[in-house]
Amino acid sequence: MSAAENQALKKVLREHELKATNQRVALLKLLDATNEHFDADEIYLALRQKQKNVSRATVYRSLEALVEQHLVSRVDFGDGRMRFERCQDEDEHHDHLICEKCGQVIEFFNLEMEAQQLSVCEEHDFTPSTHTMHIFGTCAECRKKN
Amino acid sequence: MSAAENQALKKVLREHELKATNQRVALLKLLDATNEHFDADEIYLALRQKQKNVSRATVYRSLEALVEQHLVSRVDFGDGRMRFERCQDEDEHHDHLICEKCGQVIEFFNLEMEAQQLSVCEEHDFTPSTHTMHIFGTCAECRKKN
C-alpha cells in the first residue's frame, strides 16, 4: 500500500540524514514509479497533478539534496535542461541511447566500453571520477514507422 | 598572411551557401586559431577585443549556421552553457576528458570504444547518428599539485 511505501521512503530519507518531508517523499515516490527521465518542471507538474503541494524551488532544492545523497541521478542530454532518474544503488551505473524521433531512452551497460574508458584515461594520465555516454539516433519502432 | 587566410575562409563559407560576412569570417578565424572549447560569450568578448564589431545575437546566429554546416561543432559539458570548437572534416570525431579542477579539455579517439558503441546499438536495434562521451576527472597536472 501507499502508506507502507511512504514509511519505507521516509526511512530511506532519514538514513541519508534528510528530513522526511511530504514533498521529498512524494518526489521520491514519483521517480520510483517511473522509468522515465523527467526534468524539474515535469516533476513539478506531475506532483501538482497529484494534489501534492510543492513549489518549483522545492523541487530543485530536493533534487539537489537527493542527487547529493546518490538517491537520484542527474542526466544531461544536451537539450538545455537537466533530467533526473531514481538510482537504486550508490554504485549503479548505466549509459543511454536516445531516440531523436520519439524521445525514448534506452539504458545499457557495456563492460568492455567501461574498460576502454579506463584504458583511455590511463593513456592520458587522467584520473576519472564520472562519465556520460549518450548515443543519439533512431529506435527500432521509429525506424519501422518510416 | 591574414588577407589570404580571410579569402580562404570566405571561400569556405561560400562553399557552404553562407554569405561571407566580416562577422562570420572573424568568428571562424578565431575558432581556427585555438584548440579551446569556447562558449558564446567568450567568443563574443574575444571578437570585441580584436576590434571586430559583432553583437551577441550575431555570435549565436552565426554559430548556429556554422554548426548546421558542420564547420563548427557544439559541445555540452553539462555546466549550463554550450561550447564550440572548429571541426575540420565533416566526419572528424573525437571525445573528451574534462578536468574538474582546472577545466582543461583533453581530446581523444578510441576505435575500440567506437566499435563497442556500434555493437551496443545493434543489440538494441538502434540506428546511431551521433554520440557524446565525456569523462570527468582530474588531469595529471592537477593531481600532482595536490
Added chain:
DNA sequence: AATCTAAATGAGACTTATTTGCACTTGTGT
C-alpha cells in the same frame, strides 16, 4: 502531549544563457 528550533518550504524576485522582433545594413548576382 505540548514546546522548541534548526531545517525546509513557498512566493516571487533575480540571474544567466539564449532567442526573437524589427528597423537598418551589406554581400552578392545582374
Added chain:
DNA sequence: ACACAAGTGCAAATAAGTCTCATTTAGATT
C-alpha cells in the same frame, strides 16, 4: 552601380535555474 534577400544590432522576451526572506514543519526535548 542596383536591387534585394540575407545578415546584423539592439533591446525586449524566454527559459532554466537560483536566491531571499517570511512562514511552516519535522523531529528532538521536555
